[in-house]
Amino acid sequence: MSMEPRMLKEGFARLENSSDKAMSYFYGRLFAANPRLRALFPVALDAQRDRFFHALNRIVWSQDNPDDLACHLARLGRDHRRYGVTAEHYAAVEDALLATLRVFARDVWSPRAEEAWTNAYRSAAAAMAEAAERDAGAPPWWAAEVVEHDRRADDLAVLTLSPERPLPFAPGQYVTVQTSRWPRVWRPYSIANAPRSDGRLRLHVRARPGGWVSGALVRDTGTGDTVLLGPAAGTMTLDPDSGRDLLLVAGGTGLAPIKALAEQAVAPGRRRDVRLLVGARTERDLYDLSDLRLLESVYPWVRVLPVLSDEPDFRGLRGTPADVLTDVLADLLEDADGRDDPWDGLDAYVAGPVPMVRRTVAALQRLGMPLKRVHHDLLRAEE
Numbered sequence: 001m002s003m004e005p006r007m008l009k010e011g012f013a014r015l016e017n018s019s020d021k022a023m024s025y026f027y028g029r030l031f032a033a034n035p036r037l038r039a040l041f042p043v044a045l046d047a048q049r050d051r052f053f054h055a056l057n058r059i060v061w062s063q064d065n066p067d068d069l070a071c072h073l074a075r076l077g078r079d080h081r082r083y084g085v086t087a088e089h090y091a092a093v094e095d096a097l098l099a100t101l102r103v104f105a106r107d108v109w110s111p112r113a114e115e116a117w118t119n120a121y122r123s124a125a126a127a128m129a130e131a132a133e134r135d136a137g138a139p140p141w142w143a144a145e146v147v148e149h150d151r152r153a154d155d156l157a158v159l160t161l162s163p164e165r166p167l168p169f170a171p172g173q174y175v176t177v178q179t180s181r182w183p184r185v186w187r188p189y190s191i192a193n194a195p196r197s198d199g200r201l202r203l204h205v206r207a208r209p210g211g212w213v214s215g216a217l218v219r220d221t222g223t224g225d226t227v228l229l230g231p232a233a234g235t236m237t238l239d240p241d242s243g244r245d246l247l248l249v250a251g252g253t254g255l256a257p258i259k260a261l262a263e264q265a266v267a268p269g270r271r272r273d274v275r276l277l278v279g280a281r282t283e284r285d286l287y288d289l290s291d292l293r294l295l296e297s298v299y300p301w302v303r304v305l306p307v308l309s310d311e312p313d314f315r316g317l318r319g320t321p322a323d324v325l326t327d328v329l330a331d332l333l334e335d336a337d338g339r340d341d342p343w344d345g346l347d348a349y350v351a352g353p354v355p356m357v358r359r360t361v362a363a364l365q366r367l368g369m370p371l372k373r374v375h376h377d378l379l380r381a382e383e
């Protein structure tokens, strides 16, 4: 390993050792030197701190992988636009970051370490600013009116939003959302439909206990309210050149991106066999089943298969999606007998709670499905 990445990792390890104190010091320095910057940040900084730490971690650990780093920085730079971040803010952050490192990484600090950090930070900041600049023609956010608010359960709502201007997206992507209740607090939510001629987007939102934005969207938002949306992002999209059959697996509100993919897969002119497994605990948790049944009735090559884990009398599939894959795959691969590689005709997409996604992906791999054909949103969820 060359010296520079090693010095960055050493310095970062010191910050990690006292992450709370280091981040308090960092924001203290930042806001003391630039009081006006405080207004760009949410009132409570906890989530912001985590995000900053995470971004720094990625910058430090991706030095040996420039493509990954460039991609990450471009996304961050574009993201920053909706907070109103400009080039001068990057300089202010540089000062505060170096001041923090001088204190918390003092035992490994040296003029060379300072130079390594300055270079790494400046090149990251330049990459972020460039990405923001490239996007300068596009709006940093869209105001969208809530035209329907359908409370499907105490903690779950399906929102239909009408953005003021067309918001381009591909099925499987997500948008970040800000509610008027929590200024400057943005959270990602998957879009639950393929693009429609009226430009509307649907979101499936589950209120998390104590959750700021999810609680506001489910409980304190209604028809006629306005929310702000960031540009669509995410890579869990259909391969445009593939006509392969689809195994779609959803758990919880992971159904949102999966449903958008299913809608795209049945768009006119296409005919791909689709098996949509919807994992839930009980029948009551199948909050969107009637809509899915409608899709199934219009497109007979789509089959919706609920899989319930806590409903012993359920007459359909029982267990978790991972438990039923053998049979579902046998059915889907039936026509593949003649092929050299039976997996050639199939793509899989998995979205939902992290443990469910992990288990499903592991089961698919065990059953022999090549991982390049298995798409999931775990990486996004952990970002």
Ligand SMILES: Cc1cc2nc3c(=O)[nH]c(=O)nc-3n(C[C@H](O)[C@H](O)[C@H](O)COP(=O)(O)OP(=O)(O)OC[C@H]3O[C@@H](n4cnc5c(N)ncnc54)[C@H](O)[C@@H]3O)c2cc1C
Residues within 6 Å of the ligand: 047, 174, 187, 188, 189, 190, 191, 203, 204, 205, 206, 207, 208, 209, 210, 211, 212, 213, 214, 215, 253, 254, 256, 257, 377, 380, 381, 382
């Ligand atoms: C790419 C992506 C797509 C997403 N799509 C959707 C979607 O379609 N629908 C949807 O409802 N959510 C989705 N989420 C999750 C969403 O972005 C928020 O994290 C979630 O709504 C909680 O935000 P909050 O502000 O309400 O909670 P916060 O105020 O951030 O957190 C409050 C409490 O809830 C806990 N918490 C936060 N997230 C979760 C979670 N996922 N499960 C359990 N506890 C949690 C926190 O640890 C904390 O204790 C997605 C996340 C990602 C990364």
